[in-house]
Amino acid sequence: MWSRYCQTTCAVVCKDLNLITGELHFLRKSSHCTQIATHGHGNHCNQASLYIHWPYCQKRCSYCNFNKYISRNVDNDRMTRCLVTELKNLLGISGVSSITSVFFGGGTPSLADPQTIFEVLEVVKETSSLADRAEISIEVNPTHLETKKLVDFQHAGINRVSVGVQSLKAGDLSVLGRDHTVEEAVRCVLESRKLFPGRVSVDMIFGRPNQTIDQWTEELQELLKICDSHVSLYQLTLERGTKLFKQVHQGTLMIPDGDVMAEMYRASVEILERSGLCRYEVSNFSTKDAQSLHNRSYWEGRQYLGVGPGAHGRFVPVGLGKDMREARIQTLEPDNWMFEVEKFGHATRRAVPLTKLEQLQEVISLGLRMQDGLTSSRWLEHQGGTGTLNDIFGSCPSVNNLISNNFLTLDARGMRATSEGLIVLDSILPYLLNTLTDFTDCTGR
Ligand SMILES: C[S@@+](CC[C@H](N)C(=O)[O-])C[C@H]1O[C@@H](n2cnc3c(N)ncnc32)[C@H](O)[C@@H]1O
Ligand code: SF4
Numbered sequence: 001m002w003s004r005y006c007q008t009t010c011a012v013v014c015k016d017l018n019l020i021t022g023e024l025h026f027l028r029k030s031s032h033c034t035q036i037a038t039h040g041h042g043n044h045c046n047q048a049s050l051y052i053h054w055p056y057c058q059k060r061c062s063y064c065n066f067n068k069y070i071s072r073n074v075d076n077d078r079m080t081r082c083l084v085t086e087l088k089n090l091l092g093i094s095g096v097s098s099i100t101s102v103f104f105g106g107g108t109p110s111l112a113d114p115q116t117i118f119e120v121l122e123v124v125k126e127t128s129s130l131a132d133r134a135e136i137s138i139e140v141n142p143t144h145l146e147t148k149k150l151v152d153f154q155h156a157g158i159n160r161v162s163v164g165v166q167s168l169k170a171g172d173l174s175v176l177g178r179d180h181t182v183e184e185a186v187r188c189v190l191e192s193r194k195l196f197p198g199r200v201s202v203d204m205i206f207g208r209p210n211q212t213i214d215q216w217t218e219e220l221q222e223l224l225k226i227c228d229s230h231v232s233l234y235q236l237t238l239e240r241g242t243k244l245f246k247q248v249h250q251g252t253l254m255i256p257d258g259d260v261m262a263e264m265y266r267a268s269v270e271i272l273e274r275s276g277l278c279r280y281e282v283s284n285f286s287t288k289d290a291q292s293l294h295n296r297s298y299w300e301g302r303q304y305l306g307v308g309p310g311a312h313g314r315f316v317p318v319g320l321g322k323d324m325r326e327a328r329i330q331t332l333e334p335d336n337w338m339f340e341v342e343k344f345g346h347a348t349r350r351a352v353p354l355t356k357l358e359q360l361q362e363v364i365s366l367g368l369r370m371q372d373g374l375t376s377s378r379w380l381e382h383q384g385g386t387g388t389l390n391d392i393f394g395s396c397p398s399v400n401n402l403i404s405n406n407f408l409t410l411d412a413r414g415m416r417a418t419s420e421g422l423i424v425l426d427s428i429l430p431y432l433l434n435t436l437t438d439f440t441d442c443t444g445r
Helices: 004-009 077-092 114-127 144-148 150-156 170-176 182-195 212-227 242-248 257-273 293-299 334-344 358-368 376-383 389-393 397-404 419-423 425-443
Strands: 047-054 098-106 129-140 160-166 200-206 230-235 278-282 284-286 306-307 312-315 326-330 348-351 409-410 415-418
Touching: 047 077, 047 114, 047 293, 047 312, 077 114, 077 306, 077 312, 077 334, 098 114, 114 129, 114 144, 114 150, 114 326, 129 293, 144 150, 144 182, 150 182, 160 170, 160 182, 170 312, 170 415, 182 200, 182 212, 182 284, 182 348, 200 212, 200 257, 212 257, 230 257, 257 284, 257 419, 278 293, 293 358, 306 326, 306 415, 358 376, 358 425, 376 415, 389 415, 397 409, 397 425, 415 419, 419 425
Parallel strands: 047 098, 047 306, 098 129, 129 160, 160 200, 200 230
Antiparallel strands: 230 284, 278 284, 306 312, 312 326, 326 348, 409 415
């Protein structure tokens, strides 16, 4: 299954390099529900990271098209039972015996009962090995009520939080449809820092309606006064079907154009890096030891299990006698998902075997999101006899064009986007993916 992320890249496949614009739509949060990753092909690996999806939210934000549902009467016990059942089943199907990290995402997982988190983690510990110091994260919406639950989440086993601040401007929080105030967000970050020092991330959205570069950089400076060791910055993406999409298309709201977005991003990188938060992925910045290991595992193309409504996974289902990595997605709607889990043990809606070429395309698309890019050693783990990065890309004129225009570097360390290249990654990737396809067609590897 090829994600929305690739559809974006294909849309610009015919663009001449000279026409590359400052489009930044790749800075959109790559949802855990849409993320893609691979690890070899046909070779079973007993390690994986684990994503758990909590699908409910208190309120619909005006920009969001994630798989989320507003429900006043969530059956916590039934959801917990189903998460546990599906987790056990997917562990069996994947043959995974070692979980490297766990991420509770949503939706709004901080609305879940801490007991749910505890029970899921108990199953992980009982049925697989989970290192004592493994990263176990949860996304937190910073309302007063959820901040009060932080300590219970810690007791349940959480050791890292990602706080959805989004903006430090009251007016913008209201345009975004958030259900917390600026004061609540600040308080939540400060409380989180007390409980999880060095392991607090903050999500911010830039390119908001009517936002100027100066307003944004001032806001970022304010954020630096309170934030911890990790910041995720997402450019606002207008998603079809959302309230914000309609408002912008009807002309009631205006968002900054592509050039301003690009400038906002450049300024953000400079400000964050100056204050010691270095970019390690297009949208992610941290101090040296605070990178998200869970998200890194996606970008490095490792296996992961996705449990819960609409969760995605990438693993080899050895328990079903198969030997190809599959892209799997669970049933989206929570009631249908619970019904299927109760009936069949899991609610996998689609499982698509990935060809070797598709796996390698994913390794490239994800690897290049990182500052250190796709290293030669990681490519070696995945390429399965296809060829070295230099064999494939070294003599391709369009790739050499990217290199001479300072968008890309290819050397013994590997292949990586330059600082300017990261800004236009969506426009670069099609050249690389086409080159890989042509190479495999020509060599039959
Ligand atoms: C899974 S979502 C939501 C997590 C949590 N419920 C919250 O709202 O904070 C994770 C992040 O994706 C980002 N996001 C979601 N929709 C977006 C959009 N349309 N454009 C840019 N970023 C978006 C937000 O920064 C959000 O914190
Ligand atoms: S941004 Fe978060 S809280 Fe808002 S609707 Fe989306 S998932 Fe729910």
